[in-house]
Amino acid sequence: MQATLYAEYRKLDRGSEAQRSLAYLRLRRAIQNTIESGAFPPGQALPSERDLAKKLALSRVTVRKAIGGLVEEGLLTQRHGAGTFVAERIVKSFSRLTGFTDDLRARGLKPRVKFLERGVGEVTPEEAMALNLSPGADVIRLRRLRFADDKPLAVESTVVPAAVIADPNAIKLSLYDALEKIGCRPTRALQRLRAVALAEDDAKLLGCEAANPALAIERRAFLDDGRVVEFTTSLYRGDAYDFVAELHGE
Structure with missing residues (x-):
């Protein structure tokens, strides 16, 4: 070698x-x-x-x-x-519904989070559509910088109905851990992926050059009864993540 x-x-x-x-x-x-x-x-x-x-x-x-x-x-x-x-690349499988913290723990890496925003506000029209909420409903908003072994890997913006989790401070390292504690861990999700160039602000957070490639993922996660409990938009460093999907023939 x-x-x-x-x-x-x-x-x-x-x-x-x-x-x-x-x-x-x-x-x-x-x-x-x-x-x-x-x-x-x-x-x-x-x-x-x-x-x-x-x-x-x-x-x-x-x-x-x-x-x-x-x-x-x-x-x-x-x-x-x-x-x-x-550097080890993180391999994310789309065959199972897991969160960022779950993925890192499964690979023996230490997850860490830095909250850039954590609070309660009124739902926007876009958020109301994604979460199936009525206008004027309250939501929790999180903007988080996610780390693996102190290396920044992703920037995530998450919206959760306040009717599901009323206190944003109840969410610590993992949103899914907090949801599981109250019996509301999602059982399925819809995701949309696209390749993007990092904006200057996001690139600075991730320790990259502006316009470096990244993966943008939009996720809507559901409970068994059909309620949407999470609307997240994530930006993953393109040099640190591989996404894998298993496909089957008819």
């Missing part, structure tokens, strides 16, 4: 003087190409800065700059005292 990376760097180093980019950009591209080819799978450790510098005749400052850029993009992750690794 290391040989593949070294070969990729040398291939990028063979261009003319006019074509060749700065050394740290060539190394950055070589690492990215090696990851995208599958030669470095998620969780794979990279060679140490010292080994890369020695093998490729580069300074450690150059190596550090190349790796730092990929860490900022979310392609690599660094663990203190352990080294640099290819």
Whole structure:
């Protein structure tokens, strides 16, 4: 695997003087190409800065700059005292109705949430239509930044009927945990996905560049009796999530 990376760097180093980019950009591209080819799978450790510098005749400052850029993009992750690794992507299956917290716990990751908004207000016309509520009804609004092992992965805006949960402070780490406690965990959901470019404000929250690709998911979740208990719009980092659906023939 290391040989593949070294070969990729040398291939990028063979261009003319006019074509060749700065050394740290060539190394950055070589690492990215090696990851995208599958030669470095998620969780794979990279060679140490010292080994890369020695093998490729580069300074450690150059190596550090190349790796730092990929860490900022979310392609690599660094663990203190352990080294640099290819970032693990979160795989989300559409065959089961789970929340963000459930998905991370199932993969041994530590979920964390930062509330950007949490309060009660009057339902908007769009929210009333999504939740099947009458005009003037009260709703709980949540805007949350979701983390996995302290890495920001998603921004979520959620609306819940106040008739289901009256106190927004009852929702801590997981909305679905709060709903389950009162016997209102949803049993089915409708979701709509689309690819989007991150707006500047959302990109800043997620630690990405503006216009980076993201997945926007709109979810309406239902109880057995048909009531809608959740209307959520989520923005997921495109470099950190894979969504998988199992399909069957007729």
